[in-house]
Amino acid sequence: EGRVRVSSAKNAVLPIIAGTLLASTPSKLLEIPNLEDVGTICQVIESLGVKITRNKADDEIIFDASTLTATEAPYELVRKMRASFLVMGPLLARKGEAKISMPGGCAIGARPIDLHLKAFEALGAKIEITEDYVYAHAPEGLKGTQIYLDFPSVGATENVIMAASMAEGKTVIENAAEEPEIVDLATFLNAMGANIRGAGTNVIRIEGVPQLHGAIHTVIPDRIEAGTYLIAAAMAGGDVFVENALPEHLKPVVAKLKEAGVTVEEEIDGIRVISTGKGIKAVDIKTLPYPGFPTDMQAQFMAFTTIAEGTSTVTETVFENRFMHCKELNKMGADTQVISNHICKVNGVEKLHAAKTTCPDLRGGAALILAALVGEGQSEINNIYHVERGYENIEGVLNNLGADMTKI
Numbered sequence: 001e002g003r004v005r006v007s008s009a010k011n012a013v014l015p016i017i018a019g020t021l022l023a024s025t026p027s028k029l030l031e032i033p034n035l036e037d038v039g040t041i042c043q044v045i046e047s048l049g050v051k052i053t054r055n056k057a058d059d060e061i062i063f064d065a066s067t068l069t070a071t072e073a074p075y076e077l078v079r080k081m082r083a084s085f086l087v088m089g090p091l092l093a094r095k096g097e098a099k100i101s102m103p104g105g106c107a108i109g110a111r112p113i114d115l116h117l118k119a120f121e122a123l124g125a126k127i128e129i130t131e132d133y134v135y136a137h138a139p140e141g142l143k144g145t146q147i148y149l150d151f152p153s154v155g156a157t158e159n160v161i162m163a164a165s166m167a168e169g170k171t172v173i174e175n176a177a178e179e180p181e182i183v184d185l186a187t188f189l190n191a192m193g194a195n196i197r198g199a200g201t202n203v204i205r206i207e208g209v210p211q212l213h214g215a216i217h218t219v220i221p222d223r224i225e226a227g228t229y230l231i232a233a234a235m236a237g238g239d240v241f242v243e244n245a246l247p248e249h250l251k252p253v254v255a256k257l258k259e260a261g262v263t264v265e266e267e268i269d270g271i272r273v274i275s276t277g278k279g280i281k282a283v284d285i286k287t288l289p290y291p292g293f294p295t296d297m298q299a300q301f302m303a304f305t306t307i308a309e310g311t312s313t314v315t316e317t318v319f320e321n322r323f324m325h326c327k328e329l330n331k332m333g334a335d336t337q338v339i340s341n342h343i344c345k346v347n348g349v350e351k352l353h354a355a356k357t358t359c360p361d362l363r364g365g366a367a368l369i370l371a372a373l374v375g376e377g378q379s380e381i382n383n384i385y386h387v388e389r390g391y392e393n394i395e396g397v398l399n400n401l402g403a404d405m406t407k408i
């Protein structure tokens with residue numbers, strides 16, 4: 001019961017912080033969430049020479065990238081967070097070279113960077129790959145060109161937009177990712193003096209400019225965090241209003257909650273869920289690049305279907321190994337059956353029971369917390385550091401809504 005306000009979107013903050021590398025004068029970002037991953041990307045750009053000043057409230061950060069002193073991202077930081085690879089585009093644009101350790105895959109899949117590298121080569125960069133480093137350099141600078149992404153990769157689209165923002169001439173990206181986080185990055189870069197058109201569609205046009213200046217920016221709200229709390233209310237029952245949840249960023253999730261029989265009210269300034277937690281109907285979901293159902297909501301929505309009446313089919317088309325939460329949910333009495341890397345059947349059960357479980361990854365961990373909210377008894381969830389990478393104070397937020405969670 002009650003109201004919750006979500007933080008700024010992790011997946012917008014990370015590329016935007018990487019984008020501050022492009023400016024020759026300071027930028028200021030407001031309402032930055034206090035997350036592990038934000039700390040990591042800040043360490044990466046500090047190691048490149050960016051001066052970072054946090055205000056006392058700590059949610060306003062100034063990034064001064066007027067002088068960059070290095071073009072190599074430290075191995076141990078890239079290993080910790082693959083999104084560090086997003087500094088390659090800005091470094092190529094600003095310094096004409098970058099050396100970054102090959103980002104490992106992670107729990108949810110191999111997550112190669114071939115589309116990033118192919119696009120950088122098209123822009124005129126030379127790429128060398130040693131055993132575990134990628135070295136890119138463009139001695140004559142980057143030249144605008146036509147780029148077609150074989151898959152609408154979010155990271156590749158972001159890296160290419162940043163590289164092309166200071167390339168010579170025009171770049172057109174076709175089959176670009178359309179996520180709201182891409183739009184927010186383009187908004188920030190345009191405020192810095194870039195010339196980017198079409199972000200949010202699958203064709204993005206960039207006119208390179210010789211220099212970018214700092215800008216002030218407030219990042220969009222986190223649609224995945226918002227969606228997670230909407231599902232918490234739908235499963236546990238109650239009346240929850242998620243402030244600053246933008247309905248247009250959550251259309252597929254809202255549509256599926258309504259299809260399952262949940263009352264969802266979309267307001268101008270947020271989304272409200274009213275639910276008894278009973279009589280949930282089974283629904284099928286299929287994850288797709290935006291504007292399709294978000295892969296980052298797949299695990300949370302699966303937790304919701306475990307207590308639905310009937311069988312739901314969950315199809316994951318974006319990542320090849322994003323069902324590791326299934327066996328953990330089954331420990332709590334759920335009946336999920338992984339048919340293949342991409343299909344899982346969920347036979348709804350009357351109720352879940354408490355169990356000792358382990359978070360397999362960020363969104364899988366969030367799914368276990370949602371299941372534990374409705375599982376009878378006290379559950380124990382291990383490795384919650386995964387969850388803390390993407391959710392600021394999740395136990396405080398949920399306890400304010402009536403949950404009973406204690407971080408050990």
Ligand code: EPZ
Nearest residue numbers: 011083111112113114115116153154155156296318319362
């Ligand atoms: C971003 O990852 C998000 N992370 C992910 O959120 C999100 O799941 C993903 O986009 C899809 O929406 C950040 O923004 C920091 P992709 P990214 O490149 O950019 C394949 C979370 O939970 N691919 O769109 O790495 C790749 O293997 C995280 O917050 C290539 O084959 O995602 C994957 O199967 C998890 N070659 C698919 O594309 C490439 O060069 C989507 O990857 C790049 C990607």
